[in-house]
Amino acid sequence: MKITEINAIENAVVERNATPEEELQIKTDQELAGQVKADEKAEAEAKAAQKAALLDRLGITEDEAKLLLA
Numbered sequence: 001m002k003i004t005e006i007n008a009i010e011n012a013v014v015e016r017n018a019t020p021e022e023e024l025q026i027k028t029d030q031e032l033a034g035q036v037k038a039d040e041k042a043e044a045e046a047k048a049a050q051k052a053a054l055l056d057r058l059g060i061t062e063d064e065a066k067l068l069l070a
Contacts, residue, residue: 001026 001018018026055065 001023003016003018003022005014005016006012007014051062055062058065060068
């Protein structure tokens with residue numbers, strides 16, 4: 001795995017191999033980001049299901065609900 005370091009003061013770009021610790025941190029960060037994304041998706045789906053259930057109980061469409069709340 002390559003790491004790119006940019007030194008803005010010296011206008012230099014250095015590409016090097018990642019250390020084992022850096023590789024582990026990158027993999028951990030990627031797994032965490034994936035889990036956060038999955039959690040956000042599940043939360044959005046749950047909210048959408050709740051909204052659909054509420055509209056169904058009220059017997060109105062989403063467009064009708066928007067009109068009522070406008």
